[in-house]
Amino acid sequence: MKGSHPVGQLTDLDPAGRVAVAAFRGDGRELCPAPLRDLCALCARHGRRPLACHGAGCPCLGGDEACFARLIELAAGGEQEEALMLAMLLVRADLAPLAVALAQQAALALRRGPAAPSGTIH
Template identity: 35%
Template structure:
């Protein structure tokens, strides 16, 4: 009998750090198809504004494509509205969160659990870029860069 350890619940979204819960929700929306990807795009636009959201979402698309095409096995997910976090989802969220925090070596180690080692550095850079995009203020006051 085949076990689905990747779907095993390992936590609850409500109890996770917000950035990790964000990565899991985004993973689920992206994988759910075009209608849900529209919801994901709208969430990025609300947070970043249209132009910056397009750039961040393109990076996120690249991250997801790379991760899923080169995963060690198919990554398992819970339903869109499930409050549980599955093992694969939690590992992906931790990878992205650690990458976003600038902890490259730890992110590399976690990434190797999810995907082939030769693509992990590219995925890490994409996760870090998306994370930085999401941390920037939506709008900077005029002249803010010069003070």
């Protein structure tokens, strides 16, 4: 399947990238920050083609997964044009700016660490 060919290992990613790929795969998504869940949903609903993921326990990093993790990394670093180009590989072009905005928010949330349960003050 397109996008599923291994391009690396999960260990190649930083911790935030591993969390992002786990969410992209659907593993523990309900525990992830809302912007990351929203970005995953956007990719699933409006992907340019069906996006491919490896299984939850697989140590491989597929092409689509690597693109997703890199999108978040670039958006976090303020590299808007590069992030936009990657977003256009994942979702329809008209939704790519939204994907970049969600990726920025997701990156910020991932940097803050685990979300507190509802009703809890940090």
